[in-house]
Amino acid sequence: MSQAEKLKQGQFTNPETPGYVGFANLPNQVHRKSVKKGFEFTLMVVGESGLGKSTLINSLFLTDLYPERVIPGAAEKIERTVQIEASTVEIEERGVKLRLTVVDTPGYGDAINSQDCFNTIIAYIDDQFERYLHDESGLNRRHIVDNRVHCCFYFISPLGHGLKPLDVQFMKAIHNKVNVVPVIAKADTLTLRERERLKRRILDEIDEHGIKIYHLPDAESDEDEDFKEQTRILKASIPFAVVGSNQQIEAKGKKVRGRLYPWGVVEVENPEHNDFLKLRTMLITHMQDLQEVTQDLHYENFRSERLKRGGRLSSHGYILPLSPAKGPEPEEMDKDIILQEKEAELRRMQEMIAKMQAQMQKQGDE
Amino acid sequence: MEEEKEVMEEREVKERVVEIEHPLPCLTESDTQGIIKGRDLFGYVGIEAVLDQMRRKTMKAGFEFNIMVVGQSGLGKSTLVNTLFKSKVSRKSCTPNYEEKISKTVQLQSVSHIIEEKGVKMKLTVVDTPGFGDQINNENCWEPIVKYVNEQYEKYLKEELNVNRKRRIPDTRVHCCVYFLPATGHWLRPIDVEFMRRLGKIVSIVPVIAKADTLTLEERLEFKQRIRQDLQANGIRVYPQNEYDEDTEDRILNDKIRENIPFAVVGTDKEHQVNGNKVLGRKTKWGIIEVENVAHCEFAHLRDLLIRSHLQDLKDVTHNIHYETYRVKRLNESNANGQALSPLNRENGTLEKSDAESHL
Numbered sequence: 001m002s003q004a005e006k007l008k009q010g011q012f013t014n015p016e017t018p019g020y021v022g023f024a025n026l027p028n029q030v031h032r033k034s035v036k037k038g039f040e041f042t043l044m045v046v047g048e049s050g051l052g053k054s055t056l057i058n059s060l061f062l063t064d065l066y067p068e069r070v071i072p073g074a075a076e077k078i079e080r081t082v083q084i085e086a087s088t089v090e091i092e093e094r095g096v097k098l099r100l101t102v103v104d105t106p107g108y109g110d111a112i113n114s115q116d117c118f119n120t121i122i123a124y125i126d127d128q129f130e131r132y133l134h135d136e137s138g139l140n141r142r143h144i145v146d147n148r149v150h151c152c153f154y155f156i157s158p159l160g161h162g163l164k165p166l167d168v169q170f171m172k173a174i175h176n177k178v179n180v181v182p183v184i185a186k187a188d189t190l191t192l193r194e195r196e197r198l199k200r201r202i203l204d205e206i207d208e209h210g211i212k213i214y215h216l217p218d219a220e221s222d223e224d225e226d227f228k229e230q231t232r233i234l235k236a237s238i239p240f241a242v243v244g245s246n247q248q249i250e251a252k253g254k255k256v257r258g259r260l261y262p263w264g265v266v267e268v269e270n271p272e273h274n275d276f277l278k279l280r281t282m283l284i285t286h287m288q289d290l291q292e293v294t295q296d297l298h299y300e301n302f303r304s305e306r307l308k309r310g311g312r313l314s315s316h317g318y319i320l321p322l323s324p325a326k327g328p329e330p331e332e333m334d335k336d337i338i339l340q341e342k343e344a345e346l347r348r349m350q351e352m353i354a355k356m357q358a359q360m361q362k363q364g365d366e
Numbered sequence: 367m368e369e370e371k372e373v374m375e376e377r378e379v380k381e382r383v384v385e386i387e388h389p390l391p392c393l394t395e396s397d398t399q400g401i402i403k404g405r406d407l408f409g410y411v412g413i414e415a416v417l418d419q420m421r422r423k424t425m426k427a428g429f430e431f432n433i434m435v436v437g438q439s440g441l442g443k444s445t446l447v448n449t450l451f452k453s454k455v456s457r458k459s460c461t462p463n464y465e466e467k468i469s470k471t472v473q474l475q476s477v478s479h480i481i482e483e484k485g486v487k488m489k490l491t492v493v494d495t496p497g498f499g500d501q502i503n504n505e506n507c508w509e510p511i512v513k514y515v516n517e518q519y520e521k522y523l524k525e526e527l528n529v530n531r532k533r534r535i536p537d538t539r540v541h542c543c544v545y546f547l548p549a550t551g552h553w554l555r556p557i558d559v560e561f562m563r564r565l566g567k568i569v570s571i572v573p574v575i576a577k578a579d580t581l582t583l584e585e586r587l588e589f590k591q592r593i594r595q596d597l598q599a600n601g602i603r604v605y606p607q608n609e610y611d612e613d614t615e616d617r618i619l620n621d622k623i624r625e626n627i628p629f630a631v632v633g634t635d636k637e638h639q640v641n642g643n644k645v646l647g648r649k650t651k652w653g654i655i656e657v658e659n660v661a662h663c664e665f666a667h668l669r670d671l672l673i674r675s676h677l678q679d680l681k682d683v684t685h686n687i688h689y690e691t692y693r694v695k696r697l698n699e700s701n702a703n704g705q706a707l708s709p710l711n712r713e714n715g716t717l718e719k720s721d722a723e724s725h726l
Contacts, residue, residue, distance in 0.1 A: 050550020112557050113503045159548055159577055160440035166502045189549075189580035191650050259582055262661050264653025272651050 038097035040146050041287055042086075042128075044178065045102065046121065046170070047155025048109035051185035056153075056244035057102055059257065059268060060280055063089055082107040082120040103149060109166055118170045125149050125177050129302040150294045151214070151283070152178045155185040156239065162201040163209075171211045177298055179214035179290050181282075182206070187241035187274045188259060188266045195241050202239055213238070216282065217289055234282050240275035243268055307342060428480070428487035430537045431677060432518075434569075435492065436511065436561070437546025438499040441576035446544075446633035447492050449646065449657060450669055454635075455479045455492055469497040472510045493540065499557050508561045515540050515569050519692040541684045542605070542672065543569045546576040547628060551589050554596040562602045568692065570605035570683055572672070573597075578630035578663055579648065579655050586630050593628055604628075606676070610683055623671060629664040632657055 045053045088101045103124070108117055128148045135144045152174065156167060163171075171180055182202065187195060206213060216235050219228040243266055249258045251265040258267040268276050283290075435443040444456030455477065476493040493514070498507055518539045525535045543565060547558060554562075562571055573593070575581070581589060597604060604627060611617040637644045638654055646657040657665045672680070 048550075049555070050548070050552045110555060112560065113505045115503050157440075157548070158580075159438070159442075164500065169502060186580045188650070188652075189577050191648055261579070261582055261653070261655075263579075263655045264650070266652050 059244040175212040182239040184241040441546040449633040472497040573628035575630040
């Protein structure tokens with residue numbers, strides 16, 4: 001492109017910097033497109049009854065996600081198994097739309113025998129992956145709805161001395177499927193020292209059992225100091241000890257969100273009282289990263305496991321047909337043979353892609 | 367004449383001040399079902415001195431009190447027991463190098479101490495139940511506890527049925543079981559219902575809301591109401607049970623207690639300065655929670671119930687009601703079998719010596 005052409009383009013040139021091409025504008029274009037498209041985020045909350053999950057979600061997003069909620073009594077709880085309740089809400093702030101889905105899991109940990117209480121949850125997560133895989137392999141991929149669980153807040157009771165056996169088992173079962181963010185609930189029941197002790201205890205136990213929780217990405221070296229400092233603080237505060245509330249209380253002359261006790265007021269947004277602000281900051285600043293990790297790590301894991309397992313994806317989902325379309329696989333085929341066939345197909349696909357890339361390169365050079 | 371009257375009146379007044387009064391009593395007038403009131407006696411008998419004697423004897427002998435604490439790990443059971451008796455009586459304070467770990471099965475550990483206050487000695491035994499409700503599968507986690515309670519009754523029964531029995535049978539029966547409910551603010555959990563239903567039949571249960579500093583006052587009231595509803599709906603009897611109220615005075619007192627159970631408590635062994643006084647409390651960034659302040663939590667009510675007003679009642683209810691129920695059941699069992707009182711089925715099937723037969 002000659003200089004004159006660049007100048008003609010007018011608004012896209014900065015005359016002061018010769019050689020300015022203009023693709024620095026790309027992020028703005030992406031920004032505009034995504035603002036138009038809106039963001040989707042699915043958050044799952046898991047924890048025993050009474051840990052303040054619903055209150056916290058309402059506090060985080062300043063909405064009331066559960067307007068007609070009825071808390072079941074003990075008699076009803078005995079009968080129930082874990083349910084999955086997904087509520088979607090569209091939040092808009094300064095023109096940016098967020099389609100937030102909160103997946104609640106009432107009944108978790110309630111029963112006397114909680115042995116299989118998380119099977120329903122794992123089945124749900126797998127189901128969302130399965131659906132995405134099916135959509136992705138389908139013919140019309142324009143409007144894929146992403147309902148995969150991007151993040152799971154796991155609520156730990158502040159009453160114990162660390163993780164309970166159920167906590168450990170559950171987190172180990174899902175840490176390869178979803179980003180797990182442990183949260184200490186109802187943190188106003190702990191003094192500062194108790195809170196530090198509990199956090200350390202939980203981190204030790206997480207290490208001990210090899211649980212992979214979500215790690216915040218380190219700040220890039222070119223980010224500004226403030227952001228780096230913020231990331232450092234956030235990383236040091238995991239797991240976050242939070243208090244949720246949507247009630248406005250008068251304290252020291254101003255209205256704050258908090259909880260009123262006879263001995264004082266716990267302010268939700270006061271960083272000295274609890275880590276609510278840190279949790280919110282983490283969620284907002286790293287929403288994109290959470291989605292990326294879900295796509296690049298958890299979803300890909302699921303996909304490779306799923307494809308290795310073999311069998312038909314679905315009635316009309318199919319991988320790139322390189323060989324002439326096969327007929328329906330005979331039922332009696334040995335699993336190993338199916339596995340080998342699939343591997344061969346994958347290899348062929350990779351060769352094909354390599355060939356195509358080589359071709360493109362040749363074209364580019366011309 | 368008038369002077370005489372006056373003098374007589376004066377004398378009467380003086381005489382009325384004396385404990386036992388003259389003039390001579392008319393037994394028939396005040397005689398209702400054979401009760402002779404003090405003022406009817408024509409001399410000082412000294413019946414009331416019995417109280418002093420009793421006092422002296424019991425002070426010499428001392429009291430025994432066995433309290434059991436049940437609840438999930440981390441609900442502050444040991445801290446609360448220490449706070450109640452203002453001394454380090456829990457199992458945690460007594461084990462050197464104590465490490466907090468969740469045990470795989472329900473254990474029962476009892477620790478005994480003799481605490482003394484103003485010459486009154488009390489042998490306090492605290493039975494702790496680590497591992498209760500902590501596992502993933504908590505089915506039947508109450509069985510070791512039920513077994514323990516029944517074993518204590520059995521021990522006492524055996525002693526009682528002995529030919530040569532001790533003057534004072536050592537009393538290891540559980541007088542009170544404090545059940546700790548986590549402050550969820552919702553309802554009773556299935557495990558709470560199951561436990562209290564079974565144990566409420568054999569021991570006096572006092573439910574408490576543990577670590578109640580996480581509930582605001584409105585949440586606390588609502589929670590308590592829901593718990594009471596749940597207890598009623600499931601037919602769970604907690605102490606004080608209304609059938610055992612002996613008279614109206616008791617009933618009024620116990621009704622007040624029943625309206626307030628379960629007590630929302632907070633326990634601690636740390637002291638802080640508040641307004642120039644040293645108080646037991648928990649210090650947080652937003653204030654100090656005073657344990658003994660009734661505006662903050664109901665620890666004082668629980669302590670009054672368990673120690674200051676109803677300690678003897680708890681022991682009486684255990685002895686007269688729960689123990690008797692157990693005894694009747696056991697004796698009926700052995701009668702039905704047509705044999706002498708055999709040992710508990712779980713131990714072995716052989717008969718005991720016929721010592722017991724003569725007492726049936």
